[in-house]
Amino acid sequence: MSLEQFGKRAGRMIANRMMEYLNDANKAPPIPPRQSFPSQSQAHQAMVASQYPAHQPQYRQQPYPAGHYQQQQQQQQQQPFSVPPPPYEEASPAGGGRADTGNLEALRLPDSHGNTVPDFSRVGYREGHVKIPTVPVQMVVEPSLDPFSDDTARIQGAIDEVGRLPLECVGNDGARIRGAVLLKAGTYRVAGALIINASGVVLRGEGQDDGGTIIVATGNIQRDFILVNGMLQSEMGSVEMQRAKARTREMMPTNGYKGSRKPDTYTQSGVYVAAGSNQIPVLDTNGYNVGDRIVIERPGSDKWISDIGMDKLPPRPGNGSESTQWTAKSFTFRFERKIVAIDQATHTFTVDIPMVMCLDPKYPPARIYDLIHKFPTISDVGVENLRLVSESDPCNPEDESHGWYAVVVDNTINGWVADVTTKHFVSGIFASAWSRYITIQDCSVLYPVSKPTEGGRRYQFNLSGQMGLVKRCFTNKARHDFITLGRVCGPNVFVDSTGVDGNNDTGPHERWAMGVLYDNITCNTINVRQRSWMGSGQGWAGAFHVIYNCTANTNNNCFQDAPGVTNWVVGFKGGMAKKPMFEAPCTRCMSPSLPVEPRSLYWAQLVARMNGDILLVKRNVGAEAKMRYPPRC
Template sequence: MVASQYPGNQQPQSSQAGHFQPQQQHFMPPPPPYEEQQLMDMGDLSALKLPDSRGNTVPDFSRVGYREGHVRIPFVPVQMVVEPSLDPFSDDTARIQAAIDYVATLPLQCIGEDGARVRGAVLLKAGTYRVAGALIINASGVVLRGEGQDDQGTIVVATGAIQRDFILVNGMLTSDMGTVKEQRTKARTKEMMPVNGYRGSKKPVTWTKEGIFIPTGTTHLPVQCTNGYNVGDAIVIERPGTDEWINDIGMNKLPPRPGNNAPSTQWTAKTYTFRFERRIIAIDQATSTFILDIPTVMCLDPKYPPARIYELIHKFNTISDVGVENLLLISETDTRHPEDENHGWYAVVVDNTVHGWVADVTTKHFVSGIFAAVWSRYITVQDCSVLYPVSKPSEGGRRYQYNLSGQKGLVKRCFTNNARHDFLTLGRVCGPNVFVDSTGVNANNDTGPHERWAMGILYDNITCQTINVRQRSWMGSGQGWAGVFHVVYNCTTNGNNNCFQDPPGASNWILGFKGGLTQRPAFEAPCSRCRSHNVPVQPRSLYWAQLVARMGGDIQRVKSSVGAEARMRYPPRC
């Protein structure tokens, strides 16, 4: 990896007394392993299905990320150029937002592969920009690009003492929400993270067949009736939450927090209905079965009510083919207070977006890093670094560096340091999502599902301090079972207290894991089977091998389209 991937720490100073960037030791992490190293050795993928006693198998994770992960991220032509201000203390929020809004008015044009349509890129020329509010991309086909993520590139500084998320890619926001005035009143409120949903259609609703166990890892979905559905239709598989299921997994009996005896939040059926987005790629009329593009990542047990299936139409606006790339983002902090939190929170948040990317972005001193939120779909985060967070180091909700909490997200070839959680998901995440070939150092807490029943996540060749997929019980006000049907594959940790546990009726798959296993788990539960402990398994990477297999074994196509050799290429700076 080139040296500019992880630049030094020469920061622009602020005019506000005591509010400037700390000078820190130059840090150059080792490069993460690249998929080319052993990509040729795909191994026997059928041997890695590893069915459990109920027939649940390791899912195929190969359709995550931008345009399902096999398509090169397009280089979008520049339509607007913004130069650094001559006044080193001016606020550039309005100038940059005006350029984004202008490009958002241009017509969409076909570019790239698989139906991508773009309007254009806003290019921030090399230099320093000061943004006192937030920047918002809310239209399809718009890219915000800089001229490098090193100290000689494009540096965008989140100035001022406003606790807010900084770059917001969100089809449900309006651009005026990024102004300083709006951020002072709305930052980090529900208005800045609006909730989407699904609206009705003319297609009939159907249900899964009663009396049939549908395991995790299958693409075959037996339904009561296929009438009205066609190949290519996008659907929602809605698995209802029930009191019986919550009782069976013990999440209505969570104990209070010891010490202060604070009550835990018991799980309720209403808040544990899961909705998975899939596409029908074939229909077997003889057996009344939908064949799905992406396997199930949560089993459907006939003991509980059948899943409801309906056409996927988002209720509110989503955008596509949007990106943030080639930038150095810095949050201004008060150096008199090393745990200052009155500044930039997440550096980049992507939500209400289908098909987008964050590439070649370095962030420094934000409370947290890059967040693909609940209503994000098919987002790729690649070749990014989240460095030197400034916040209280150990309290909840902080230092969440790479957070995939939507569906079909992909983090690859990324790095972070000093995190609380390097690579994580939040609660009730309806996967699949993938973290691959990435590294975290000096974290004070774990990588893994952070809370409440995230489903179908792959951690593949991740190096970090600790990985847990476990029962969390009363922790975090009653998070309970954190993750299910996860795969931890050829990951390496420095710690000796890694914990992997299986919820009732479910499994996690731990393969080739290198690191110590705790002998004293925080909460008693069945241990996940750890296969080939401390000995790597073949193929080197499950994700890359599955992707190559899906592409018909065309290794060179995968390498040249989305492998390390296909990293984004930018024109030289003038």
């Protein structure tokens, strides 16, 4: 190497180190935003309304014209979409195009083992019947006067300040709140991530439209953006920490259960506990009381995995890569429930939420123990009434050096995401494995920017915890509009929601998700099926699922039942795949192409649980109870 070459290389090295130092010190010169925010004209609003009319269940998608990406860049500011009709319509008049199935008892649809359609009515924030509270504002944050400044620390500081306030009880349902951080209308630029890690804290904006609150995820860090998680520390959202640890296990910590002095008990031998049942016969009820929260742990077993064929997954064709065979250790399922009655004579617990997986006595008995989480969880937390935008490269429609999930909720019991629009993130809103009783409502996940067909991307609404609820939501350009991941214990519900222009499917994605209701969902494709070698061995994707009055706009939908499992497909409108990708028993479809009454299984079950009080349900959690916010000053 010549002296001249050595000097040039050394100069470049010094310049790079100096730039890293400046960036670390937050002294980098202002960089203009990579996405602009053009105002939305009335003509564009009219065009959007004509393309995406109001979540109607009978809506048939229109294909995007050529050059749609260029149109997308010109039409960034899509307003939140209007909501579907109220969920408690009276029965359709005679000739109204619906099949009358009778009452809810007729919709239990037992199979030969007694497995029935579960009661899904206890999902969502505080079991779904409680109105989300309007939390009073405790801190106000104004947009920065510098349009290129980083607002991460200012917003996080306000969240932390409210998180130090004392908790106060509100209402009669156990909610305890601290206060809301109000981000006044305007644009905020966040180069790191925002973390809510204290109970009773809400992050609120002043609207999702052009004149509302817009938080831009700036920079090129692949990270989840708003993290609602009781196990994360606030400083983990800083730019430096995100640059080092974004999307690592440290940013996605796993919880667990710890022991207590209460003795373990087991299910009785020789007794089959059906999916849909809330009666759990046990060996001994001593030490347990009504109101106790318990874990029902169904252990994995080699025999079960062999019986369903998941120890013989074939290699992926083409490249010959081996599939990951399922193992007993990885398929132990833990269901969280509450004891509501005890029959001492028969040693039987009655639990609040039915089982969404059968307990077959030919496999090892289920273990039952006290529910105590190892690590902190938070409650009564929310993100609401704002728009989140990920800054991406406008010249690269497959750019992935930017925000990944817009919102992730984990290690949280009782929370919500409401009236939030996300744009250009790789994926949307995710209630993760250790989330419980989360409601995601009236949200839109729009125009993801990523590789469009590769795995792990464009998961728009993802429920992978327990007792999660997505209602009145909209998405476009997804790979998977409404999705669960693997080993999801359920129940979870997607209701009254729409996805358009998706390039893959809605449904359980992998490895035995249990007890999911898709109710009045409209999208391109819905599958509950055997996935075999796909995704390195995803195998059976879902068990004990219900597809109710859904519409799919393609002719390649597939519903299959794993050994020992029944899924239920009722009132489904869409074409079936003539040759499924993998051979397996087909699910029986009831009332194909003809919706049934009641219009919505979820809403009917919720009203029934509320003793038929439709007005109470409307007032607390129906479309009429959408969250209301003070007008902008």
